[in-house]
Amino acid sequence: MIKPRTPPGVMELLPRDQIAFDRMLDTIRRTFEGFGFLPVETPVFELSEVLLTKSGGETERQVYFVQSTGALEKAGESLPELALRFDLTVPLARYVAEHERELAFPFRRYQMQRVYRGERAQRGRFREFYQCDIDVIGKDALSPRYDAEIPAVIHAVFTALGIGAFTIQMNHRKLLRGFFEGLGIEGSRQDAVLRELDKLDKRGADAVRETLIGEGFGLAADVADRLMAFSQVRSEGHADALARLDALGAGTPLFEQGRDELRAALERLRAMGVPESGYAINLSIARGLDYYTGMVYETTLDAHPQIGSICSGGRYDDLAGHYTKSKLPGVGISIGLTRLFWQLREAGLVDTADSSVDVLVALLDDAGLDHALALSQRLRAAGLNVETQLEPRKLAKQLQYADRAGIRFVAIRGEDEAARGAVAVKDLRRGEQFEVAEDDLGRTLLVEREQLRSMP
Amino acid sequence: MIKPRTPPGVMELLPRDQIAFDRMLDTIRRTFEGFGFLPVETPVFELSEVLLTKSGGETERQVYFVQSTGALEKAGESLPELALRFDLTVPLARYVAEHERELAFPFRRYQMQRVYRGERAQRGRFREFYQCDIDVIGKDALSPRYDAEIPAVIHAVFTALGIGAFTIQMNHRKLLRGFFEGLGIEGSRQDAVLRELDKLDKRGADAVRETLIGEGFGLAADVADRLMAFSQVRSEGHADALARLDALGAGTPLFEQGRDELRAALERLRAMGVPESGYAINLSIARGLDYYTGMVYETTLDAHPQIGSICSGGRYDDLAGHYTKSKLPGVGISIGLTRLFWQLREAGLVDTADSSVDVLVALLDDAGLDHALALSQRLRAAGLNVETQLEPRKLAKQLQYADRAGIRFVAIRGEDEAARGAVAVKDLRRGEQFEVAEDDLGRTLLVEREQLRSMP
Numbered sequence: 026m027i028k029p030r031t032p033p034g035v036m037e038l039l040p041r042d043q044i045a046f047d048r049m050l051d052t053i054r055r056t057f058e059g060f061g062f063l064p065v066e067t068p069v070f071e072l073s074e075v076l077l078t079k080s081g082g083e084t085e086r087q088v089y090f091v092q093s094t095g096a097l098e099k100a101g102e103s104l105p106e107l108a109l110r111f112d113l114t115v116p117l118a119r120y121v122a123e124h125e126r127e128l129a130f131p132f133r134r135y136q137m138q139r140v141y142r143g144e145r146a147q148r149g150r151f152r153e154f155y156q157c158d159i160d161v162i163g164k165d166a167l168s169p170r171y172d173a174e175i176p177a178v179i180h181a182v183f184t185a186l187g188i189g190a191f192t193i194q195m196n197h198r199k200l201l202r203g204f205f206e207g208l209g210i211e212g213s214r215q216d217a218v219l220r221e222l223d224k225l226d227k228r229g230a231d232a233v234r235e236t237l238i239g240e241g242f243g244l245a246a247d248v249a250d251r252l253m254a255f256s257q258v259r260s261e262g263h264a265d266a267l268a269r270l271d272a273l274g275a276g277t278p279l280f281e282q283g284r285d286e287l288r289a290a291l292e293r294l295r296a297m298g299v300p301e302s303g304y305a306i307n308l309s310i311a312r313g314l315d316y317y318t319g320m321v322y323e324t325t326l327d328a329h330p331q332i333g334s335i336c337s338g339g340r341y342d343d344l345a346g347h348y349t350k351s352k353l354p355g356v357g358i359s360i361g362l363t364r365l366f367w368q369l370r371e372a373g374l375v376d377t378a379d380s381s382v383d384v385l386v387a388l389l390d391d392a393g394l395d396h397a398l399a400l401s402q403r404l405r406a407a408g409l410n411v412e413t414q415l416e417p418r419k420l421a422k423q424l425q426y427a428d429r430a431g432i433r434f435v436a437i438r439g440e441d442e443a444a445r446g447a448v449a450v451k452d453l454r455r456g457e458q459f460e461v462a463e464d465d466l467g468r469t470l471l472v473e474r475e476q477l478r479s480m481p
Numbered sequence: 482m483i484k485p486r487t488p489p490g491v492m493e494l495l496p497r498d499q500i501a502f503d504r505m506l507d508t509i510r511r512t513f514e515g516f517g518f519l520p521v522e523t524p525v526f527e528l529s530e531v532l533l534t535k536s537g538g539e540t541e542r543q544v545y546f547v548q549s550t551g552a553l554e555k556a557g558e559s560l561p562e563l564a565l566r567f568d569l570t571v572p573l574a575r576y577v578a579e580h581e582r583e584l585a586f587p588f589r590r591y592q593m594q595r596v597y598r599g600e601r602a603q604r605g606r607f608r609e610f611y612q613c614d615i616d617v618i619g620k621d622a623l624s625p626r627y628d629a630e631i632p633a634v635i636h637a638v639f640t641a642l643g644i645g646a647f648t649i650q651m652n653h654r655k656l657l658r659g660f661f662e663g664l665g666i667e668g669s670r671q672d673a674v675l676r677e678l679d680k681l682d683k684r685g686a687d688a689v690r691e692t693l694i695g696e697g698f699g700l701a702a703d704v705a706d707r708l709m710a711f712s713q714v715r716s717e718g719h720a721d722a723l724a725r726l727d728a729l730g731a732g733t734p735l736f737e738q739g740r741d742e743l744r745a746a747l748e749r750l751r752a753m754g755v756p757e758s759g760y761a762i763n764l765s766i767a768r769g770l771d772y773y774t775g776m777v778y779e780t781t782l783d784a785h786p787q788i789g790s791i792c793s794g795g796r797y798d799d800l801a802g803h804y805t806k807s808k809l810p811g812v813g814i815s816i817g818l819t820r821l822f823w824q825l826r827e828a829g830l831v832d833t834a835d836s837s838v839d840v841l842v843a844l845l846d847d848a849g850l851d852h853a854l855a856l857s858q859r860l861r862a863a864g865l866n867v868e869t870q871l872e873p874r875k876l877a878k879q880l881q882y883a884d885r886a887g888i889r890f891v892a893i894r895g896e897d898e899a900a901r902g903a904v905a906v907k908d909l910r911r912g913e914q915f916e917v918a919e920d921d922l923g924r925t926l927l928v929e930r931e932q933l934r935s936m937p
Contacts, residue, residue, distance in 0.1 A: 061868030296851035412517030
């Protein structure tokens, strides 16, 4: 006998949680499709040679490699080395470069699949987790207007998920780099300073300031102060965001370009009807060092800042330089859904009340079986999810089962109801019972279900 | 520069095909949920020790193993050996045994995920492919009524997929084994004879008969003839199926039990309103040798018998004997969707006409941008999938793009229309143009979309 268990570092769900998780996946997908993104799925493994062109470094050390199998070896096939994808960006780059001539650009794709990283075992850290990504890829060029559309997608996703108030925080790498330029901080020193400013939350303002004016950096005190002041800029509301951008004063051409694009993005968001409470500028956001080149986004839950960013991304200059000579600039975001779900569940914010099953058609005795089967089929044809009780049990047991399983309705046809052509319905959610003509049952339950769903 | 390419043996789709594939996945899932099955997802890898309890043999030689990563090794973690799942049945067994006390039985689960097998490279054979499975698992016992419900699910799935007429072919292992018993064929000889009868299609009746009466088997000629006659029984229609079961004559108790269960299944299907053209008995079906113990199913497309079975399964006695002492009998089916999709596409049966995007909101000049963005948002709120043209281009180019992408509607707001508070709509599917008040646009397009969808 082998002990049944999953490998460490994976999140496996019981059905009630899985239903809640799938609802989140469905909501995200529906929203991505609402904005005209097209689905892409890639294989779980890629050729190692293709996957690991970049970096080396930390990422590569977290990669899972896949070994050839006995059957293929025996067949004498020469077996390429495979590795599990560790994100959806490298597979996207490979996909777009491989299918370049068959795709229309700007190419809008969404992808929602699991990725694999050999992270150290830790509570809330997963080695297998879902990423839900969108990207818009241009050929040769991509208008900054696409960057402005992205926060509207983020807003729609988290509004639809209904997990509480959130703020999309935006910054612009050109604004950042232009500001550094203006202070005489150039090239790789910019990266070092950025890295230091990134520690503001962790180390606190005083410690970071000390480091910046210390030996390693050697910045003048007033330069350090201006850096600190800059990276502490946060806006509240639309007008305030514009005012704070204005208040930064004049800057280098790069700085002005970044500011113009940020301003334009704010205006587009307003045009799209995104409420101003939903977005802000936050000039401390940098999102990694070399990858992003324009707008960058982070999203935080207002009531749960400790969760950190739940949706991040930005604009990059060239997606697939390792695979094609074409220049493919893009902009995209990613939601790490497995971790988000885990955190929401820890915080008690996952609603697992309702099963995916709407109705249990009860069975009181064997004689009623064929009628129960036929009734179930009619309810399915009406659009309901139906489980049929196939073996008679005490009604109390059937009700108890439905209640525990989160099935809202139980349809019961006793002798009296049968004589009247009716069905008794227990609404376990509302704690009510009512009778309805059998012919109207499907429609009635559908209406009830929709009413409850549309309640706040 | 690295050549961008996928590993051999995987099916990666361009967006139009992916949309069609996802529609099939959605349809299957909706149908499974309609019958009250609950979602389960398991990790792509399992502990090798847990996954490979069974068989050894061919399956194990096709398994992909996953190697520990550098980062984890460095961290000094002791790394268990992992392997990619090769089906969804072993993970289900592990899942049910692991969560036995948290699940309600009979446990109805569906699972739609990719599985991995190191098959030899061959056209139409994949090393990564989707399986769409349902199973009902009982604790200690499971009524044969669950076996009778399964063909109704199969019928609903393939009706909803709309890929042509199909027949669910049924047999019963007890009928088979009972018939063998009656002929004095016992134990492992039953398996050998079954294996031989399984070759009927390939080798032909004469060759199989020769083998059965030849030295290896040494069956009497009349026994061989009765075997051949038995395994050639096929029914056409409900009454014929019952009549052919009757015509088999009396048999052993096992035989009679199998016949009773088959009869009952036929009656339940009729009660559920499954049309009699959709199912038949076919006494040649055996589905593997030791695993199945009751009803067995295969499903074939009437117009494409060469595709073989597109949905198969059956009843088994004990799901998880390797993991738990509890007896867990079950019944289930599996659809190999990747292969089915590939075959349908080869046969020209995949409809890729419609994009998931319903509307392109055109942009004629920069001044119209904010209005186009706002209009797009209103259409999304109405439930439509909308792409916004973010940079002005010649209208002809925008129409051409929509046409090639399979986007049915293009919403155009020129000066004239704007003055009237209206929008012009090109319906590329019908080749028509019409004008509609902007406030009515969402509703109008929704209605048009539903009308077309409900057309035969």
